Amino acid sequence: MSKLITTDDLDDLAVGAAILGTGGGGDPYIGKLMARAAIEAHGPVTLMALDELPDDFGIVACGAMGAPTILIEKIPSGEEMGRALDLYVRYTGRTLDALIPFEAGGINSTIPIMAAAKLGLPVIDADGMGRAFPQLEMETFNVYGVPAGPVAIADERGNTGIIEVKSAAKSEWLARGLTIRMGGQAYIANYGMDGATCRRVSVPGTMSLAFGIGRTVREAKAQHRDVLTSLIDFFAGTHYEEARIVASGKIVDVARGVKNGWSVGTVTIHPFQRGAEPVRIQIQNENLVAEQGDEVLAIVPDLICILDLDTGEAITTERLRYGQRVNVLAVRVPPIMRTPEALAVFGPKAFGLDQPYRPLGLVA
Amino acid sequence: MSKLITTDDLDDLAVGAAILGTGGGGDPYIGKLMARAAIEAHGPVTLMALDELPDDFGIVACGAMGAPTILIEKIPSGEEMGRALDLYVRYTGRTLDALIPFEAGGINSTIPIMAAAKLGLPVIDADGMGRAFPQLEMETFNVYGVPAGPVAIADERGNTGIIEVKSAAKSEWLARGLTIRMGGQAYIANYGMDGATCRRVSVPGTMSLAFGIGRTVREAKAQHRDVLTSLIDFFAGTHYEEARIVASGKIVDVARGVKNGWSVGTVTIHPFQRGAEPVRIQIQNENLVAEQGDEVLAIVPDLICILDLDTGEAITTERLRYGQRVNVLAVRVPPIMRTPEALAVFGPKAFGLDQPYRPLGLVA
Numbered sequence: 001m002s003k004l005i006t007t008d009d010l011d012d013l014a015v016g017a018a019i020l021g022t023g024g025g026g027d028p029y030i031g032k033l034m035a036r037a038a039i040e041a042h043g044p045v046t047l048m049a050l051d052e053l054p055d056d057f058g059i060v061a062c063g064a065m066g067a068p069t070i071l072i073e074k075i076p077s078g079e080e081m082g083r084a085l086d087l088y089v090r091y092t093g094r095t096l097d098a099l100i101p102f103e104a105g106g107i108n109s110t111i112p113i114m115a116a117a118k119l120g121l122p123v124i125d126a127d128g129m130g131r132a133f134p135q136l137e138m139e140t141f142n143v144y145g146v147p148a149g150p151v152a153i154a155d156e157r158g159n160t161g162i163i164e165v166k167s168a169a170k171s172e173w174l175a176r177g178l179t180i181r182m183g184g185q186a187y188i189a190n191y192g193m194d195g196a197t198c199r200r201v202s203v204p205g206t207m208s209l210a211f212g213i214g215r216t217v218r219e220a221k222a223q224h225r226d227v228l229t230s231l232i233d234f235f236a237g238t239h240y241e242e243a244r245i246v247a248s249g250k251i252v253d254v255a256r257g258v259k260n261g262w263s264v265g266t267v268t269i270h271p272f273q274r275g276a277e278p279v280r281i282q283i284q285n286e287n288l289v290a291e292q293g294d295e296v297l298a299i300v301p302d303l304i305c306i307l308d309l310d311t312g313e314a315i316t317t318e319r320l321r322y323g324q325r326v327n328v329l330a331v332r333v334p335p336i337m338r339t340p341e342a343l344a345v346f347g348p349k350a351f352g353l354d355q356p357y358r359p360l361g362l363v364a
Numbered sequence: 365m366s367k368l369i370t371t372d373d374l375d376d377l378a379v380g381a382a383i384l385g386t387g388g389g390g391d392p393y394i395g396k397l398m399a400r401a402a403i404e405a406h407g408p409v410t411l412m413a414l415d416e417l418p419d420d421f422g423i424v425a426c427g428a429m430g431a432p433t434i435l436i437e438k439i440p441s442g443e444e445m446g447r448a449l450d451l452y453v454r455y456t457g458r459t460l461d462a463l464i465p466f467e468a469g470g471i472n473s474t475i476p477i478m479a480a481a482k483l484g485l486p487v488i489d490a491d492g493m494g495r496a497f498p499q500l501e502m503e504t505f506n507v508y509g510v511p512a513g514p515v516a517i518a519d520e521r522g523n524t525g526i527i528e529v530k531s532a533a534k535s536e537w538l539a540r541g542l543t544i545r546m547g548g549q550a551y552i553a554n555y556g557m558d559g560a561t562c563r564r565v566s567v568p569g570t571m572s573l574a575f576g577i578g579r580t581v582r583e584a585k586a587q588h589r590d591v592l593t594s595l596i597d598f599f600a601g602t603h604y605e606e607a608r609i610v611a612s613g614k615i616v617d618v619a620r621g622v623k624n625g626w627s628v629g630t631v632t633i634h635p636f637q638r639g640a641e642p643v644r645i646q647i648q649n650e651n652l653v654a655e656q657g658d659e660v661l662a663i664v665p666d667l668i669c670i671l672d673l674d675t676g677e678a679i680t681t682e683r684l685r686y687g688q689r690v691n692v693l694a695v696r697v698p699p700i701m702r703t704p705e706a707l708a709v710f711g712p713k714a715f716g717l718d719q720p721y722r723p724l725g726l727v728a
Binding site: 162163166176 | 451455521522523524525526527528529530534537538540541542544545546
């Protein structure tokens, strides 16, 4: 049964999207405002489950590309996502029956809702990352055989581009080049596919997951229950299954910069537990690996979420500050994201990390 | 009356194109080989004068973009120019009746001939720069009102792009970004226009000019006449009119690098004349300004050509070496390139130079 996304759902979605953003994906607040304005103007958006999807539906993935640190000062005009989709359709001649987020985190959970409201299209309850990742080829769409090109790209000033590529890695390389020259933030549409393919290659239920995470946080607060315990219980009932707190402490150092169009850096957390070694988290837009001494606490593609100790809400990379008190929540990704093919594209090695992937809570 | 370009013409063209390249435009040798192979396979190419051009002809400008220093090691496959043109036509829906070089120097005199041979189209005896310039907006097409976009771009590996832009400067910025990510050398098609427009906005006769320069050098050598005097006499009979030797000496220093996708640097020449101050030439792909102490000997858009003392042939930026004996030949550009509108786009200020433009041989 389809669900209608109304403005009432957007607060929950933003909270959930920030957690699935694992530090990256862009501040969901901006995306929430854009989605709210679009729903107010054009009405609610249908959220369509993968198993409702007609085989011959024309589907295109969409979202924002860039460095989250730039997004907070380079505000979208609201027209760019529609321009990229329009260009994609015009160039490929495909029909557009539904949109799918290419990423289930940060601003990219809400950007497709905004675009869908304006176009009168449904949004699919799934995505291509199951979280946020920093690179365009890090998609289950790519892992399971959907070509990454053509890629349509648009900025907030009306400049656009279409790229045709020989590999998904090249789509990242060339679209990133344009994104950088568009000022570090742009909007893209790609991975066109039909409904039957979409069912096979997508991480299912991730929009519902984001709504559920947000609802869990909200209800726990209203009922004065512990937010983290509630979240861990919530994940246990989903296909993500396993979530744990891997560190609690105070942020004592944030080293952060923009490199090659990404926000990169390291955050150091001094645990509350007396005598415990500091926890270091490496960042490339998203949190990649959490380590304590020689021990890997959690590693990509599993989610590493830095949550405010008081509110339980995610702190995105660009908002990390010295002195913040935080919990670090790790979440295991579902099986479709843990296959050897998937790990080759977005496992530790794909980020230049030497540590092997060990799924959270599973013995190797 | 149309002329047919055969393989016999290509040696003259390469020599002329190197001089019009004013140090840049890419080594014409590679372009000559590509044009030769295409003419051998597909037959000679018609060179069409501007005044023969039907008003409703569909015309597209084309050529290579990148750093000449990279071109000599990153050899074209020969297919990329055709791919960019094909993409341009497919995307815009325009008809393609003739090609025009966007630049009359270096590899970009011969690349359009190669593409025209393969497509069975004429090449127009004109261009948009009247020489070589390092940036895509530095075109009389742009100066006199033809939109720079869309721009089609292709690399030698089969990756392509189409860019739509709000300004000619943005076409340079975004296409350069893609060119850099394509490895520093790519092939572009843009400035689509009709025949009537083309007649109004182009620098006329520049292909014939290149042939004439090459023929002049060849005949002077065969008849043991002085190459430079012959060249100066030849230019006097064209719409370029004024050419002079502004320096003769030995290269004593070459500082050169690749920056933002261009070859940039400075060459220092120690004049043969005893006690004369050294002559410095600033480079951004092309030679921009020749100075001796406080005196400006020649400045962009006028041509500054570094010629081998013995052969009279141009030495491109990437081939400059310590110890070379050279003449520096300056040539005044025709009136269409000296209007205030033109100088705003490719005069000294457009290159960040403080010195004012003084047309060679004309009192200010």
